[in-house]
Amino acid sequence: MTETQTELEQHIESQYSSLSKRLQEVARYVLDNPNAIAFGTVASIAKAAGVHASTLVRFAHAFGFEGFSDMQQLFKDKLMVSSPDYESRIKSVQKEPATHDKKCGLSWLKQIVIANTQALDNLCNSVDEQALNGAISALHNANIIHIQGARRSFPTASYFSYLLNNIGRRAHLLDGAGHMDIAQLNLLGPDDVLFAISFAPYAQETLDAVNYAKQRGIAVIAMTDSSVSPLAEHADIYIKVKEAEIHSFRSLNVSTNIIQALMLGLIHQSN
Template sequence: MSDVLAPKSLTDLKEAIKQHYSKLSKRLRQVAEFVLDAPSEVAFGTVATLSKDAGVHPSTWVRFANAFGFSGFSEMQKLFQQDLMEEAPSYQDRIRLAREAFGEENTEQSPSQLLTRFSHANAIALGHLGETTAAEDLDKAIQILSQAHAAHIVGVRRAFVVASYFAYALRHIDQKAYLVDGVGGMYKEQASALDKNDVLIAVSFHPYAEETQSVAKAAAEKNVPLIVITDNQISPLASIATVCFVVKEAEIDSFRSLSSSLCLAQALSIGLAYELEKKNA
């Protein structure tokens, strides 16, 4: 990545990170993931603090900045500060404010306290989903779904909940929907049923299950449209997606919710129902 021109905006930097992520070293990838997940912390954090939070040596931040054409960390940090001044409060900022308001440092773990924490964290995550999901991406996804002969949906382990709901919702609006569930270990065989006139919906969160990746790659090789729901712009599925939705879920004591992903699945399903109703009117 020599002779790289420094990005002029945070949006450009994020795009550059996505394009070059696979070429970065292990430590630079750690910084890349931190940068994409917590931009507001990068905006005002010191190299020492950020290094501790990201689990890397301070010099790694300088090397990361240099890799993307900046003279040093301070020059790169200005992009984050500028973006923060122009945009609404970030997801991380809202979480921090919520912790202060609800006293989450309190050791109280009664069911009532847990419910309050989970419900408020999910409310913040759902608000973030509505504010950051691009209308053009929603429209594009619904157009793809409306033109597809059949929808195939894949998601394993935690993501299976979202995938199975998607299949359920699409069937209830009389759409052909097939859950790629790998019964008997037959993911490859189920993926072979994909046709270029179909659509694959892939739901995958870190650490990004190999089963989902293999089905998604099989779809991409057949030029099957791919709608992805994931948790990071550098998810391995993002680069091959026709439409990619990056969803930030609420997290309490390392327990991650699925409320936002399910809300998105519901919005797409009902949005498709409205679109089909207009076409058939």
């Protein structure tokens, strides 16, 4: 029996392809909107997900729950110990015993290093090698590599653009400066590639860029946190990334390592 929200999410991802179309719609909504699942009613969740209430019950049954409320409780339980809003994160950090010591920097550093080491070990054991190599080949063959990453993903996108330009690749960072998002997207050509980076809650700017590219038949490579994220759903190639967390503050370490691997792969393929 599934005992935590994390376990349930893992089961949903692993069984996603075997679900019916309607249950896949519920799966995507559940993974993308955990807070709405925790706080909503069956009626409100069904309406937001675009399905009948009975479909939510069937979804819960498909994953071994007696009813939807039993599944919903997992999401409520997680919220009791972890909240995504910054006020709660700050309070959580302040309650940590390490902060009672004025010289707490090293304690936090050790926690961050341990969490990131575990995340990187998991990455090496779980990364899709075919997707990684496919991304390198697609980037190698692209005329221009357009890179989109907003909010938390912007540092990673900016770094990738910096690396690509320094190894002689034509790279264009879609930074939306001056609210020129559409003007920048209009520069995407048929032989180009869009490299999109976003993690839940997914940045609308990045989703818009992916939809724009797909409507025009432009290849999309996505780096995201779930195999059923809206980015992965529309990407030609996607690379799944799970970052380390300390009191719900997520690292960018795994993402940076993926970017560096892609860059080194491009150099190798250019020989």
